[in-house]
Amino acid sequence: MKNAIDTTFDFTSDTPHYWDNFWQNCDGLGCGSADPDTKSPTLRKYHKILWSKSLPNGEFLELKEGKTTNEYLRWKDFVFGSDSIINIYLHNIRLKAFIEKVKIEIEKTQNYKVFLENYLKTAYTIGGCMIFPKRERDNSINCQRGINRVIQDRFDLTLECIRRYYTRDSNSPLTNVFSKNSQFFDLFIDFKGFVNFFLLQDLVAEDYSEIKLLLQNNLAFTEDPRPQTVEEWFILYNNQMNFLAKRNERISKIRFDHENCIK
Numbered sequence: 009m010k011n012a013i014d015t016t017f018d019f020t021s022d023t024p025h026y027w028d029n030f031w032q033n034c035d036g037l038g039c040g041s042a043d044p045d046t047k048s049p050t051l052r053k054y055h056k057i058l059w060s061k062s063l064p065n066g067e068f069l070e071l072k073e074g075k076t077t078n079e080y081l082r083w084k085d086f087v088f089g090s091d092s093i094i095n096i097y098l099h100n101i102r103l104k105a106f107i108e109k110v111k112i113e114i115e116k117t118q119n120y121k122v123f124l125e126n127y128l129k130t131a132y133t134i135g136g137c138m139i140f141p142k143r144e145r146d147n148s149i150n151c152q153r154g155i156n157r158v159i160q161d162r163f164d165l166t167l168e169c170i171r172r173y174y175t176r177d178s179n180s181p182l183t184n185v186f187s188k189n190s191q192f193f194d195l196f197i198d199f200k201g202f203v204n205f206f207l208l209q210d211l212v213a214e215d216y217s218e219i220k221l222l223l224q225n226n227l228a229f230t231e232d233p234r235p236q237t238v239e240e241w242f243i244l245y246n247n248q249m250n251f252l253a254k255r256n257e258r259i260s261k262i263r264f265d266h267e268n269c270i271k
Contacts, residue, residue, distance in 0.1 A: 015256035018129040019044035019051045039099040045090040054134050064201030089142040091150040093163035094131040135256035141192045152185040158229040164222040174199040210254040222247040
């Protein structure tokens with residue numbers, strides 16, 4: 009047996025041109041010129057290895073790499089895409105004034121550019137990534153959780169919406185897109201099955217009845233879920249880094265047959 013997943017591997021280093029003109033992009037806020045979720049061959053390989061396993065419904069999810077750029081990973085009639093689940097909003101041009109306040113606070117103890125680059129290299133390890141089924145661009149789960157004004161790409165709130173989907177609670181801003189992807193969610197039988205399959209246990213209560221929020225607000229889905237103060241930003245940042253470290257630790261304990269890893 010061999011462990012094929014290096015949970016310290018940084019997918020930005022495996023993404024061509026990611027760091028090109030980094031600090032000139034995003035109106036000077038810094039961002040990569042390529043997306044590891046689509047451009048990193050190692051990330052796709054890791055997803056293929058990690059999630060090719062038995063599903064809660066008894067089937068075996070045997071992922072295959074697609075033959076076109078639009079087919080990231082395939083299984084049966086499903087096409088899957090990769091999605092980052094760690095986001096601290098430092099590249100959001102609309103929040104530039106707020107980000108400047110965060111930057112000032114960070115600069116009190118360390119160089120901001122070094123901080124951001126180290127954050128990205130950590131966030132783009134395998135524990136910071138998921139796969140979801142791809143549909144028409146505007147109707148994909150990845151897209152809808154990113155553009156929804158009361159989700160704003162927060163994965164803990166996305167997971168709360170998934171929990172409500174399984175309990176048939178329609179009081180969720182992502183009900184429509186989840187319903188369109190019901191065949192995907194049926195693979196996991198219930199919320200516990202989904203959480204355990206994707207190694208998300210550190211974001212839920214022991215009995216799976218509630219989410220451990222990364223920032224304590226907005227479960228009513230009535231307000232902007234992004235941090236409103238610098239103090240809240242640091243809470244969100246620290247909680248996401250803790251979750252990422254724990255998920256990477258879970259992943260690091262999984263062992264794989266060498267033959268399966270090199271298919």
